[in-house]
Amino acid sequence: MSVYHFILFPLIFLLGGCSQPDTTTGTEVLQQNNAQAVPDTAGLAKATFAGGCFWCTEAYFERLVGVEAVISGYVGGKEEHPTYEQVSNGRTGHAEGVQVYYHPDQISYAELVEIFFATHDPTTLNRQGPDVGKQYRSAIFYRTPAEKKMIDEQIKKLNASGKYKNKIVTQVEPFRKFWPAEAYHQDYYALNPGDIYVLRVAKPKVQKFEKAYAGKLKPAYRK
Numbered sequence: 001m002s003v004y005h006f007i008l009f010p011l012i013f014l015l016g017g018c019s020q021p022d023t024t025t026g027t028e029v030l031q032q033n034n035a036q037a038v039p040d041t042a043g044l045a046k047a048t049f050a051g052g053c054f055w056c057t058e059a060y061f062e063r064l065v066g067v068e069a070v071i072s073g074y075v076g077g078k079e080e081h082p083t084y085e086q087v088s089n090g091r092t093g094h095a096e097g098v099q100v101y102y103h104p105d106q107i108s109y110a111e112l113v114e115i116f117f118a119t120h121d122p123t124t125l126n127r128q129g130p131d132v133g134k135q136y137r138s139a140i141f142y143r144t145p146a147e148k149k150m151i152d153e154q155i156k157k158l159n160a161s162g163k164y165k166n167k168i169v170t171q172v173e174p175f176r177k178f179w180p181a182e183a184y185h186q187d188y189y190a191l192n193p194g195d196i197y198v199l200r201v202a203k204p205k206v207q208k209f210e211k212a213y214a215g216k217l218k219p220a221y222r223k
Helices: 003-015 026-036 054-061 084-088 109-118 145-161 196-212
Strands: 045-051 067-075 095-102 138-142 171-174 178-180
Touching: 045 054, 045 109, 054 067, 054 095, 054 109, 054 196, 084 095, 095 138, 095 178, 109 145, 138 145, 145 171
Parallel strands: 138 171
Antiparallel strands: 045 095, 045 138, 067 095, 067 178
16 A cells, blocks of 8 residues: 555545434434435336445446436345444445436446446455445345346456456345435435545446446446
8 A cells, every 4th residue: 555545545534425423413413314315206116235435436336328316235145224433433234335217218227337347446345445444345136036137147247257366256136124314424426526526436446437438428427
């Protein structure tokens, strides 16, 4: 690890980042979570992913043609009504994740899975860059046997490709419950361009994504 990493990562944690605790009260969380819930809309499919800080993951998927909405939240745990403070401190079984609402006639589930794996490191257990803990684990939550098959095939393909030095450790689990995160986490990347975590960690990743997937971006995100 470079000197840059030793200096930058502690600075991100001190000045703001995906692992900073929140002081929102439980009542406010419930109100905000309910306000952020996206209703099931005819013609829209859902996909749920966890790949590190949800500020980054949300920004990737919301740029794609065919994606109608992306909600940041908590997934994979058994606890009811989790808060950011609980999840970010590892006090629940949840991971930071996103729920993607998309038009399957414009973008397929297989394409979303491919993009998910391409936008984080699926070989690091409970860690993405400066974010460490089970809340930052790599996981996909399938809704049908067909979705699980697509995920398994993509993992097999990537492991066989030699792209990664280590094997993929992404958890593949049946979807159970998704809890929308507090209101201030939604569209965090777009609404907080001056945040040090956004500037130093998220923005370079998003810019790299935009370059790699230029042909799949909505017009507003094309250079």
